[in-house]
Amino acid sequence: MTTTRPLALEVTGLRVEFDGFVAVRDVDLTVPAGELRFLIGPNGAGKTTVIDALTGLVRGTGTARFDGHELLGRPVHRLVRAGIGRTFQTASVFEGHTVLQNLDIAAGLHRRPTTLLRRRRGVPEEVLRALDTVGLDDLADRPAGELAHGQKQWLEIGMLLVQDARLLLLDEPVAGMSGEERAATGELLRRISRDRTVVVVEHDMEFLRNYADTVTVMHRGSILAEGGVDEVQSDPRVIEVYLGAPLDAPTATATARATGRETR
Numbered sequence: 710m711t712t713t714r715p716l717a718l719e720v721t722g723l724r725v726e727f728d729g730f731v732a733v734r735d736v737d738l739t740v741p742a743g744e745l746r747f748l749i750g751p752n753g754a755g756k757t758t759v760i761d762a763l764t765g766l767v768r769g770t771g772t773a774r775f776d777g778h779e780l781l782g783r784p785v786h787r788l789v790r791a792g793i794g795r796t797f798q799t800a801s802v803f804e805g806h807t808v809l810q811n812l813d814i815a816a817g818l819h820r821r822p823t824t825l826l827r828r829r830r831g832v833p834e835e836v837l838r839a840l841d842t843v844g845l846d847d848l849a850d851r852p853a854g855e856l857a858h859g860q861k862q863w864l865e866i867g868m869l870l871v872q873d874a875r876l877l878l879l880d881e882p883v884a885g886m887s888g889e890e891r892a893a894t895g896e897l898l899r900r901i902s903r904d905r906t907v908v909v910v911e912h913d914m915e916f917l918r919n920y921a922d923t924v925t926v927m928h929r930g931s932i933l934a935e936g937g938v939d940e941v942q943s944d945p946r947v948i949e950v951y952l953g954a955p956l957d958a959p960t961a962t963a964t965a966r967a968t969g970r971e972t973r
């Protein structure tokens with residue numbers, strides 16, 4: 710099953726506290742389908758915590774609606790069923806199983822493992838489609854543990870596609886990837902975001918410049934700025950807080966970062 714109409718993620722007043730420490734506050738965020746949204750900000754800005762709150766890993770207050778469903782306060786398995794999928798900074802695939810088996814497991818989480826492993830004929834259509842989308846057709850029978858780093862991330866994205874995730878929240882998907890893998894991932898995210906809602910947490914400024922439609926900048930738990938890449942990169946508040954330099958005296962490092970010669 711594929712998405713038939715664009716869906717937006719609409720977050721208002723999101724707040725997350727850890728033992729009295731407010732990690733995320735007053736976050737309003739709307740992400741339409743068809744747009745590749747990047748979420749950036751210095752370390753500790755609250756990016757991952759936002760994703761954690763939307764995927765049920767931490768408790769958040771406020772509202773977060775997707776496809777008519779309130780996401781906050783729902784258990785993880787119900788969020789998966791509601792079409793919410795995420796990846797982590799480290800790919801979590803079943804290394805001993807083949808690419809196809811990983812996708813098959815993701816496609817039928819409710820089936821018993823023995824049934825899953827016996828099914829070699831009649832590969833479900835959504836699995837074939839995901840293999841094609843993430844470009845792993847030729848590696849379908851390869852154990853996931855033998856895949857290159859980038860390929861594991863693509864497999865993980867494929868696993869979200871077979872679950873029919875329509876809101877994908879991806880945490881630093883290109884970290885540790887080669888230039889070629891980054892470009893392939895960027896194109897993959899573009900394809901996916903045409904009819905799904907995709908939010909990417911990323912530090913890599915070059916990747917951001919090449920692929921982001923819109924950028925949301927977080928700082929100290931709140932949203933600091935939002936707009937196109939050029940707009941955000943030239944915003945003095947962003948230069949000051951995200952790049953870590955005082956406005957009137959940019960350091961060599963900050964200047965290098967602002968012009969994209971450094972990635973973090």
Ligand SMILES: Nc1ncnc2c1ncn2[C@@H]1O[C@H](COP(=O)(O)OP(=O)(O)OP(=O)(O)O)[C@@H](O)[C@H]1O
Nearest residue numbers: 727730731732750751752753754755756757758759
């Ligand atoms: N489980 C937790 N318990 C207590 N504090 C936490 C927890 N998770 C995150 N924090 C704190 O919340 C703040 C936001 O962290 P978060 O990981 O969301 O930032 P981030 O923007 O994703 O940073 P990075 O780019 O380094 O991954 C940080 O100060 C962090 O130390």
